[in-house]
Amino acid sequence: MSKAKSGNISPSVIKRLPRYYRYLGELKKAGFIRISSRELSERMGLTASQIRQDLNCFGGFGQQGYGYNIQQLHQEIASILGLDKIKKAILIGAGNLGRAIANHMSFEARGFQLIGIFDKKESIVGQMVRGIPIRHIDNLDEFCRENLPVIAVLCIPSEEAASVVDQLIKLGIKGFWNFSHYDLSQYQNIAVENVHLGDSLMTLCYNVTHSLK
């Protein structure tokens, strides 16, 4: 169906896919049927050229003289992103951040199902977060062997990450959503998405500082 092997797609294009998906979802919800690359470009603040270029990495989803069918394109992008095949996820670290993510995030709408939460702190083991009990980290091995999660959300400090990550990779984890500062680039064939909130806040600090004058 898609015209290109997925391996060739540039990271810049991949990073834009969720945004396309989001905008198309809103248009669909608002009852629109079709959209041209020009109209979408104006809504999203991109060029029409870039949109056509991006979409054509995966196939010709449009129709000359018409544009794109919103419903169909939305679904195509979901499939490209892999949102339609739900993968199991676990979360390591049930502190403030870990709980907020567990509670707040629609994992299901993004291709994942959260099936386990782990922490090393005895006192919070057994507490429920979004219907999932916090398990002690000592049970990680057993749980993973039984349930075979493929991604792990890391909400622990860097110091603790190193050993847990090695363990998780041995247990078959293929991707990390990394909220820690631990550097995961050393691991081969593992998908990593870093969320460095501190870095983001410092970038804002730079931009505010240098626009205030």
Add this chain to the structure above:
Amino acid sequence: MSKAKSGNISPSVIKRLPRYYRYLGELKKAGFIRISSRELSERMGLTASQIRQDLNCFGGFGQQGYGYNIQQLHQEIASILGLDKIKKAILIGAGNLGRAIANHMSFEARGFQLIGIFDKKESIVGQMVRGIPIRHIDNLDEFCRENLPVIAVLCIPSEEAASVVDQLIKLGIKGFWNFSHYDLSQYQNIAVENVHLGDSLMTLCYNVTHSLK
């Protein structure tokens, strides 16, 4: 002191600054005194060329034959980022995510001081989060006029964001740390740092999906 006007610096360079700052902080903490661009490049997974190029946007911080003084460079970058001039911040939306950010984030280490938290839900008004009382959103005007915050952390749904953002800009807010999906690109001369956690998770979904085979 710096050789370039800040306006000329490319976004790619700016995005890397917090990471340099972080690595230099760790090296400093570990007791290292000097580092060459080559050594730093190996630790960070960049090229030495890029590091020298990046740093030279702001001035010649190194010394031929020696490298860079870690303590000095760390401080220079803090000053470039504006971390040394603390700015007042408020947080809008004290749900799971808002609370987690208020509790979890070291604002002070990133150039900000969190001085107020607001929500529209009567039942949580008065609750303390990290020593800060949750105020009703109706008091936003008065609070801002008295305390003059310059940045706002948006932890509310898109639907609610539109009107609050207009209000905040009128009240003098110059920058947004935006966790909502509300599109802030329409506002001129306002610094915006978007954190789209859902997009990040979908990007991970793509990468896991396409590396699993």
Add this chain to the structure above:
DNA sequence: TAGATTGTTAATCGATTAACAATC
């Protein structure tokens, strides 16, 4: 001084934009 490493210019690479023929 000799060795090391920067600052900086030039070359390369990749990503974005423009243009237009193909086609619905």
Add this chain to the structure above:
DNA sequence: TAGATTGTTAATCGATTAACAATC
């Protein structure tokens, strides 16, 4: 058919890397 808009190639722009003279 005529008008609109895509898919795709070519041109431009920006960012990264390589190279090396300057210099500590």
